[in-house]
Amino acid sequence: MNDTSPADKSKVLIVDDNPTNLSILEEILEENYLISIAQSGAQALSITEKFLPDLILLDVNMPEMDGFETCRKLKSQNDTRNIPVIFITARVEPEDVVQGFKEGGVDYITKPFNHSEVIERVQTHLKVQQLIRQLESKNVQLKELNEIKNSFLGMASHDMRNYLSAIKGYSQILREDKKELPEETKDQFLDFINKSSENMLKMVNDLLDVSVIESGKLQLDLQPESFKELINHHIMINQFFADKKKIQFQSDLQDIPKCLIDANKIGQVIDNLISNAIKFSESGTTIFISLKEEEGKLVFSVKDEGPGISDEDQAKLFQHFQKLSARPTAGEASSGLGLAISKKMIQAHEGFLSVDSQLGSGATFWFEIPLKK
Ligand SMILES: Nc1ncnc2c1ncn2[C@@H]1O[C@H](COP(=O)(O)OP(=O)(O)OP(=O)(O)O)[C@@H](O)[C@H]1O
Ligand SMILES: [Mg+2]
Structure with a gap:
């Protein structure tokens, strides 16, 4: 069913104190995933320090640290906070299910479980996790692009304001003091106005070029x-x-x-x-x-x-x-x-x-x- 290489396979950690349960789950998932197993909450936490899984199947009833407490610890650590946890347990009371979700689980499977259902649920949550990761990295990219764009606009408007201020200033003097100004000064002011508008036009053309280039629409007329x-x-x-x-x-x-x-x-x-x-x-x-x-x-x-x-x-x-x-x-x-x-x-x-x-x-x-x- 799955022809991905081991390096591409998602990693699933199965945690259960019962060796029989562990081997059944391992058997049904090992074809498609890289499996690691833990027999207690403490072992699961220590494994995640070296082997960061993409998903955790977590039993609830375990001695010492139960599944809920293990989940709470996982959710309190930066590295493991976002790993989806599916509880897989014989505890079927509605309040147990609710607690499972409250502790941060993404799903709750009750024992005895149906093999195909486990496979489908694991697959669905891995897919959701993958989409969340893609969305997060797109968000980071968009934030960076937005910052570049803001600084870009800031710099462009700063330069353009300088040119516009010159045009406005010199044209205003020409209009208000036309009669008093010597011809030579008037010519000089007109030159300033002309130069500033030329510079501004070049800048606007450059900005248009940048936007064409950045949008990938640069076309050559060879x-x-x-x-x-x-x-x-x-x-x-x-x-x-x-x-x-x-x-x-x-x-x-x-x-x-x-x-x-x-x-x-x-x-x-x-x-x-x-x-x-x-x-x-x-x-x-x-x-x-x-x-x-x-x-x-x-x-x-x-x-x-x-x-x-x-x-x-x-x-x-x-x-x-x-x-x-x-x-x-x-x-x-x-x-x-x-x-x-x-x-x-x-x-x-x-x-x-x-x-x-x-x-x-x-x-x-x-x-x-x-x-x-
Ligand atoms: N031949 C050069 N010798 C020394 N520094 C240079 C030389 N060419 C470019 N630079 C430096 O690189 C910077 C960028 O050059 P670039 O051509 O991109 O912009 P610019 O000439 O300042 O403005 P414009 O957008 O009008 O071309 C310049 O501002 C300058 O500091
Ligand atoms: Mg230049």
């Missing part, structure tokens, strides 16, 4: 693309910000035949790696960008001469909302989402994203993806 062109496009977009910080690009990009990628998503990763290199480096430094093909894989890297990343920070780098020790060197926006999203985008392409860095010696972020032509 098209044959030239990787070199894609990189050059993103170098060009970032050139303006690099120039502002007097940061130079040096690129070494191998010509690689068109390959199947989702250019929007890979473009987002390239952009985040290049913009991070600019954002966290001091002016006057150089950023090295390389693309090559290696053993059927496409390898892209961005190396900077910035502050580098400690081992401790590297462990957190690819998680959501990680703004680490390196801070933007020219007041750029930073929400700590870029690398977490990038990692998932690369994984969706069956590749991986990683970093080599030592504190004080710059960082090299690189990813490789299989070359699909």
